[in-house]
Amino acid sequence: MAATVLSNGTRYAALPRSYIRPASQRPQLSEVSACDDVPIIDLGSGDRNLIVRQIGDACLHYGFFQVINHGVPRRVVEEMLEVSHEFFNMAVEEKMKLYSDDPTKTMRLSTSFNIQKETVHNWRDYLRLHCFPLDKYAPQWPSNPSSFREVVKKYVTEVRQVGLKIEEAISESLGLDPKCIKNMLGEQGQHMAINYYPPCPEPELTYGLPAHTDPNTLTILLQDSQVVGLQVLKDGKWLAVKPYPGAFVVNIGDQLQALSNGKYKSVWHRAIVNTDKPRVSVASFLCPGEEAVISAPEPLTGNGSSPVYRSFTYPEYYRKFWSESLDTQHCLELFKN
Ligand code: OGA
Ligand code: NI
Numbered sequence: 001m002a003a004t005v006l007s008n009g010t011r012y013a014a015l016p017r018s019y020i021r022p023a024s025q026r027p028q029l030s031e032v033s034a035c036d037d038v039p040i041i042d043l044g045s046g047d048r049n050l051i052v053r054q055i056g057d058a059c060l061h062y063g064f065f066q067v068i069n070h071g072v073p074r075r076v077v078e079e080m081l082e083v084s085h086e087f088f089n090m091a092v093e094e095k096m097k098l099y100s101d102d103p104t105k106t107m108r109l110s111t112s113f114n115i116q117k118e119t120v121h122n123w124r125d126y127l128r129l130h131c132f133p134l135d136k137y138a139p140q141w142p143s144n145p146s147s148f149r150e151v152v153k154k155y156v157t158e159v160r161q162v163g164l165k166i167e168e169a170i171s172e173s174l175g176l177d178p179k180c181i182k183n184m185l186g187e188q189g190q191h192m193a194i195n196y197y198p199p200c201p202e203p204e205l206t207y208g209l210p211a212h213t214d215p216n217t218l219t220i221l222l223q224d225s226q227v228v229g230l231q232v233l234k235d236g237k238w239l240a241v242k243p244y245p246g247a248f249v250v251n252i253g254d255q256l257q258a259l260s261n262g263k264y265k266s267v268w269h270r271a272i273v274n275t276d277k278p279r280v281s282v283a284s285f286l287c288p289g290e291e292a293v294i295s296a297p298e299p300l301t302g303n304g305s306s307p308v309y310r311s312f313t314y315p316e317y318y319r320k321f322w323s324e325s326l327d328t329q330h331c332l333e334l335f336k337n
Contacts, residue, residue, distance in 0.1 A: 005099065005111045005125040006198050007278075008092040015202040019121050021210075027238075027272050029204055032231060035239035038062070040247065043165065044069025055166065056173030059260075063267030064232055064251040066244050067166070072158040074246065077222060079147075080155040084280045086145045087127060088196040094144060098127070103322040106130040107140040113209065114322065123273045124208045125196045131156045131284075132190040152192070156284065159248075160190055163218050163286045166250060170218075174260055180297060181259060185217060186289025189314075193283045197229060200273040208271035208279070213330055214253040215321040216285040216314075221249040227279040233268035254332045255288055255314065261296035262308040266332065288314040309335045 039058040045051060058065035088095075100108035101115045107129050112121040130137045134153060142148050164182065171181040182188075197208040208229060223230060223243040230241045230249065241249060257266040271281070288294060295311035312335055321331045 005092065005095060005109065006123065007088045007095070007125045007196055012201045015200065015205050019123060019206045020202075021120055021206055025120075025210075026205060027203075027207060027231075027270070029272065032238045032240050032272075035232070035234070035241055038232075038239075038241055038244075038249075039065040040244060041065055041067050042069050043067050043071065043162070052169045052172045055169045059170060059173065059252055059256075059264040062232075062234060063265045064241075064249060064269070066241075066247040066249050067162065068244070068247045070162045070248060072155075072162060072248075076151075076154050076158055077246070079151045080222065080282055081224065081280060083145055083148050083151045084194045084196070084282060085278075087142065087148065087194065088125065088278070088280070090144065098142060106137060107142075113212075117323070120206075122209055123197060123200045123203075123206050124271070125198070127194040127196075129192045129194075130189065131192055132160065132188070155282075156190060156192060159220055159284045160286070162248065163190075163220055163284065164188075166220075167218060167286070170252075170256065170264070174263065175299060176297060181256075184259065184288075184292060184294075184297065185255075185286075186292040188217070188289055189287040191216070191285045191287060193285070195271070195279075195281045195283065197271065197273045197279040197281075199275055199278060201275065203273045203275060206273065208273045211268050211270045213257075213266040213268055213332075214251060214283075214285060215255075215318060215331060216253040216287045217255040217259075218286045219251045219253055220284045220286075221251070222282040222284075223249060224280045227274065227277050229271045229273065229279045229281070231270050231272060238270070253285070254317070254330075255294055257332060258294050258309045258312075258335070259296055261300040261305065263300065266330070287318075290315050307337055310337050 041054045098109040109127050111125045168178040172178045225243050231238045252264050254266045301307045
């Protein structure tokens with residue numbers, strides 16, 4: 001199938017057939033409301049107890065939140081977005097050198113979601129990079145645009161610190177030692193997806209990304225500041241998450257749902273597309289170390305609440321995730337006791 005990417009300069013007058021969802025699975029955009037009360041957490045507030053409480057509340061009731069004053073310099077964020085646009089604006093011949101639909105590759109340009117497994121495609125191209133350890137992975141990254149590696153190195157290093165800090169607060173909010181979750185996760189991996197959603201002739205009929213939960217621990221998403229597209233499921237309703245200047249959107253992934261014994265939910269989310277403007281988003285995924293055994297720690301399974309999920313490792317989980325087509329069920333369901 002689609003052996004090329006969408007960002008190839010073609011102007012599509014109509015949505016190609018292979019992207020059209022059956023009527024019952026379309027995004028129903030007129031029913032989506034803007035979410036004005038996404039929790040915004042000020043990581044620079046200096047009030048540690050407040051941060052922990054706010055993060056705990058957000059994880060419990062939303063599964064996602066935004067963080068501001070996160071410590072990543074504005075310039076680093078801007079350059080990350082600029083180089084992402086530059087990358088996808090390159091000639092298609094240049095980009096296609098990096099194309100692969102093999103999910104086991106640690107650096108690849110691809111399109112849709114899982115082109116080998118899915119029945120309907122998605123209006124998205126993406127560059128997927130493994131990031132940590134940097135010494136191992138950065139030399140595999142694109143050398144074009146010429147600033148790509150330096151810019152991305154800076155960005156992923158900064159974002160990692162934000163993620164680790166948030167994991168500590170999450171651990172504490174569960175009544176655990178701040179280091180408990182980090183210690184359980186071992187030497188964490190970090191992946192990145194730079195998503196590019198070209199203008200789409202018929203956004204009502206398709207998705208950039210259909211509803212999914214993220215398989216990893218924690219996701220930190222940088223949204224294009226001008227173009228909306230992210231939607232999150234809350235109490236059965238899809239809500240549009242407006243980009244907030246300078247903020248990252250953070251969501252709980254499947255691994256934290258498992259580690260919290262189901263208390264914190266890995267939130268369903270999706271990306272929709274628009275007719276006018278390309279949209280870029282940069283997702284950073286923290287992932288458990290390969291050896292880490294994922295199972296809820298004792299304090300969360302005691303007192304009569306038995307473990308909801310069986311123990312597993314991330315490589316086992318990840319293989320399962322990519323063997324599915326995304327638009328089926330929550331992968332974690334397959335690991336229930
Ligand atoms: C993802 C994702 C949302 C977006 O990459 O997993 O959910 O807005 N992206 O691009
Ligand atoms: Ni996602």
